[in-house]
Amino acid sequence: MRLLGHPIHPMLVHFPIVFWTVAAAAYVADAAGMGGEGAGAVAMYSNGAGLIMAMLAMIAGLLELRSIEGRSRTMQVAIWHMMLMATAWFCFVLALVLPISAGPHVDHSMASLAGVASAVVGFLFMGAGGWLGGRLVYEFGTGVKNQPEPRANPIHRS
Numbered sequence: 762m763r764l765l766g767h768p769i770h771p772m773l774v775h776f777p778i779v780f781w782t783v784a785a786a787a788y789v790a791d792a793a794g795m796g797g798e799g800a801g802a803v804a805m806y807s808n809g810a811g812l813i814m815a816m817l818a819m820i821a822g823l824l825e826l827r828s829i830e831g832r833s834r835t836m837q838v839a840i841w842h843m844m845l846m847a848t849a850w851f852c853f854v855l856a857l858v859l860p861i862s863a864g865p866h867v868d869h870s871m872a873s874l875a876g877v878a879s880a881v882v883g884f885l886f887m888g889a890g891g892w893l894g895g896r897l898v899y900e901f902g903t904g905v906k907n908q909p910e911p912r913a914n915p916i917h918r919s
């Protein structure tokens with residue numbers, strides 16, 4: 762799926778990466794009592810924005826899968842990339858939902874701690890998924906147009 766000749770998935774992925782990175786840091790800062798009044802709100806809104814942008818990135822990524830040959834190493838890596846990112850998404854949903862799900866029968870501080878842990882685990886999954894995304898592009902050339910033949914790249918001395 763392309764816009765003006767450029768694949769859309771890489772245009773979108775920066776948004777969830779930034780939002781979720783800010784969210785994870787804010788969740789940790791809030792739990793450590795370092796972020797002041799606003800850290801909890803920053804974590805929640807940044808997480809929500811990350812979830813929405815990741816959903817858009819996932820749609821574009823799924824459409825990009827059509828350009829990859831079915832039984833190939835590239836497809837295997839793409840499937841792993843997809844699963845890691847889907848797990849990251851689920852972790853950040855938990856981070857959002859757990860702290861507000863605390864009721865009379867659930868200890869609020871335990872629920873908040875579970876939320877922070879989910880955000881940190883989600884961040885790690887996102888990092889691993891992003892690394893595989895990089896492999897897809899820079900190792901296998903997925904989405905790269907008119908790939909040049911590998912050359913010796915000689916050094917010219919005068």
Ligand code: HEM
Pocket residue numbers: 768769770771774777778815816818819820822823825826839842843846847887890891894895897898903904
């Ligand atoms: C259903 C889920 C997803 C699928 C099927 C998918 C698929 C792909 C594919 C095919 C590529 C290589 C070609 C291209 O860039 O278009 C890629 C690259 C990448 N993806 Fe995903 N993706 C998914 C979700 C995500 C999410 C949610 C993120 C970010 C949070 C993400 C981050 C990346 C990154 C960083 C790259 C490397 C881009 C670059 O360096 O240019 N992906 N993905």
